Structures are given as C-alpha cells and as structure tokens.
Amino acid sequence: MRKxxxxxxxxxxxxxxxxxxxxxxxxxGDLNSEIAIALIAIVFFFIGVYLNKKSLQKxxxxxxxxxxxxxxxxxxxxxxxxxxxxxxxxxxxxxxGEKLFVSxxxxxxxxxxxLSKLNAKRRTQALQIAKDLQII
Amino acid sequence: MRKxxxxxxxxxxxxxxxxxxxxxxxxxGDLNSEIAIALIAIVFFFIGVYLNKKSLQKxxxxxxxxxxxxxxxxxxxxxxxxxxxxxxxxxxxxxxGEKLFVSxxxxxxxxxxxLSKLNAKRRTQALQIAKDLQII
DNA sequence: GTGGATTTGGTACTTTAGTATGAGTTGTAA
DNA sequence: TTACAACTCATACTAAAGTACCAAATCCAC
Numbered sequence: 523m524r525k526x527x528x529x530x531x532x533x534x535x536x537x538x539x540x541x542x543x544x545x546x547x548x549x550x551g552d553l554n555s556e557i558a559i560a561l562i563a564i565v566f567f568f569i570g571v572y573l574n575k576k577s578l579q580k581x582x583x584x585x586x587x588x589x590x591x592x593x594x595x596x597x598x599x600x601x602x603x604x605x606x607x608x609x610x611x612x613x614x615x616x617x618x619g620e621k622l623f624v625s626x627x628x629x630x631x632x633x634x635x636x637l638s639k640l641n642a643k644r645r646t647q648a649l650q651i652a653k654d655l656q657i658i
Numbered sequence: 659m660r661k662x663x664x665x666x667x668x669x670x671x672x673x674x675x676x677x678x679x680x681x682x683x684x685x686x687g688d689l690n691s692e693i694a695i696a697l698i699a700i701v702f703f704f705i706g707v708y709l710n711k712k713s714l715q716k717x718x719x720x721x722x723x724x725x726x727x728x729x730x731x732x733x734x735x736x737x738x739x740x741x742x743x744x745x746x747x748x749x750x751x752x753x754x755g756e757k758l759f760v761s762x763x764x765x766x767x768x769x770x771x772x773l774s775k776l777n778a779k780r781r782t783q784a785l786q787i788a789k790d791l792q793i794i
Numbered sequence: 795g796t797g798g799a800t801t802t803g804g805t806a807c808t809t810t811a812g813t814a815t816g817a818g819t820t821g822t823a824a
Numbered sequence: 825t826t827a828c829a830a831c832t833c834a835t836a837c838t839a840a841a842g843t844a845c846c847a848a849a850t851c852c853a854c
Binding site for chain 4: 769
C-alpha cells in the first residue's frame with residue numbers, strides 16, 4: 523500500500539515537472555509546442571505500458587505461486603509434500619522411493635496419508651485437488 | 659499483421675486529430691493549454707495500458723491454449739482424448755466409463771493406447787507429458 | 795460398397811496402487 | 825527426560841491399473 527502511494531506521488535511529481543518544463547520551453551522558444559506535446563504523449567504512453575505490466579505481473583505471480591499456508595492448514599508434512607511433487611512428476615511409488623532414498627513401503631505410507639489429508643481417492647485426484655488448492 | 663498496421667494507422671490518425679483539436683481549442687481560447695496537455699497525457703496513458711493488455715493477453719492465451727495440431731500429430735483419437743480429460747479430472751477407469759457410457763474394459767483399452775501414444779508408463783506420467791505438450 | 799480406422803468390450807494376467815496395522819527411530823518442544 | 829509428531833519400514837491384504845490378444849460393430853472416405 524505504501525508502495526502504491528509512493529509510486530503515485532512520484533508520478534504526479536514527474537507530471538508537474540514535465541508540464542512546467544514544456545511550458546517554459548515553449549515560452550522561451552527553445553521548443554516547438556507540438557514536439558512538447560508529443561513528448562508528453564510518448565512519456566505517458568510508456569507510463570501506461572509500464573504500470574499495466576506491473577499490475578498484471580503481480581496478478582500472474584499470485585495465481586501460480588504456491589500457497590504455503592494451505593499446505594500447513596492441511597497438515598501436510600515436508601516429506602509428504604516431496605512425495606506429492608513426485609506424484610505430480612508422474613513417478614511411480616518405487617521411483618519416488620529411489621529419488622528420496624527410502625523404500626517403496628515408506629512412500630506408500632506417505633501417499634496413503636496424503637490421500638486422506640487431501641480427501642482424495644486416487645493419486646490423480648490428489649493432483650487435481652492439489653492444483654485447485656494451488657499447493658503444487 | 660494486417661491488424662497491427664490497421665491499429666497503428668488508426669492510432670496515428672487519432673493522434674493527429676488530437677493535436678489539431680487541442681491546438682485549435684487553445685488558439686480559439688476555449689481551452690486552457692494545461693488542460694489540453696493533461697487530456698493528451700491521459701489519453702496516451704490509457705492507450706499504453708490498452709495496447710499492453712492486448713499484447714499480454716495474446717501471449718497468455720497462446721500459452722494455455724490447447725495445441726490441437728499436437729493431438730493430431732500424436733494420432734490421439736477423439737475418444738482417447740476424452741479419456742485423457744477424464745484422467746486429468748482424477749477419475750478412475752470405472753468412473754470415466756460411467757461418464758462416457760461405456761464399460762471399464764473399453765476405457766482400459768483407450769488408456770493403454772493413450773499411454774503408448776504419449777510414451778508414458780503411467781496415467782500420472784501421461785498427465786505430465788500432456789501438460790508439457792499443452793494438449794490439456 | 796469395400797477397406798481402414800475407430801470404438802467397443804471381453805478374458806486372462808501381471809503390475810502398481812492403496813489400506814490396515816504394528817513397530818522401531820529420530821528430533822524437538824515442554 | 826518424556827511425550828509427541830514425523831519418518832521409516834514391513835507384512836498381508838484388496839483394489840485398481842495396465843498389457844496382450846481377440847473379435848465384433850460402426851463410421852467414413854475413396
């Protein structure tokens with residue numbers, strides 16, 4: 523919020539300076555008024571582009587950022603989450619076990635716990651739910 | 659490409675009109691020059707916002723649009739694709755069968771063919787590959 | 795209308811996935 | 825230090841998923 527105020531403050535300041543400058547330049551005869559207006563137009567065009575890009579960037583990041591709070595809320599442990607990532611990579615339980623240097627049994631336990639925590643019946647459903655909750 | 663030229667043409671036209679209008683208005687004394695400049699600034703600000711949004715929109719759509727050509731290239735039939743969508747919803751073979759009003763056997767056949775076409779060993783891997791190829 | 799692709803489905807089997815249960819090992823917060 | 829959560833692993837199941845093969849019905853293009 524403070525950031526937004528700062529940006530807008532600076533924007534207004536720049537705006538005023540630009541106006542004053544263009545007026546002075548035109549009056550003093552250093553600058554053609556059309557060119558001054560064109561400059562202002564160009565500057566504001568790019569300000570529009572810049573601000574829009576910034577706001578869209580925030581939205582995009584927010585939408586594909588991982589919701590860590592949700593993971594905690596669901597009581598998903600660190601290890602369980604690593605298993606979930608393995609599932610999302612399309613690995614089998616055995617392969618996840620090899621990747622994390624534990625036995626397939628261990629992975630099965632984690633998967634089973636994960637499914638109940640995510641309220642899913644299958645690993646594919648777990649993926650769908652996890653995506654909905656934006657935790658993967 | 660033709661569209662871009664059209665947009666820019668119109669833009670330049672609008673620009674010239676705006677200039678002429680503001681100059682005329684200022685000379686005729688109907689308008690204060692600061693207000694004219696401010697109007698131009700605002701107009702160009704929104705032009706910047708609008709054009710930027712348009713270009714970003716295209717990019718976004720292109721990235722999460724389904725690649726139909728790829729589906730054809732992989733020889734994935736209409737029915738197989740429907741099964742793939744069922745998998746991505748986290749459904750079991752039986753549930754996909756119920757949804758498409760065919761037997762589980764049929765779904766198994768489709769899944770098996772899908773896996774070999776996608777070069778996947780498991781349905782979860784098929785999902786990952788399908789996402790990579792942007793066909794789901 | 796014939797031929798090829800698609801869709802359907804069955805049997806028989808192997809392989810994974812998932813459940814239930816019990817139990818030993820850590821790390822760590824009270 | 826003890827109590828608890830997280831992690832580990834095993835056994836013994838049951839339930840799905842996946843493969844291989846075969847076969848019939850249907851649809852569509854040439």
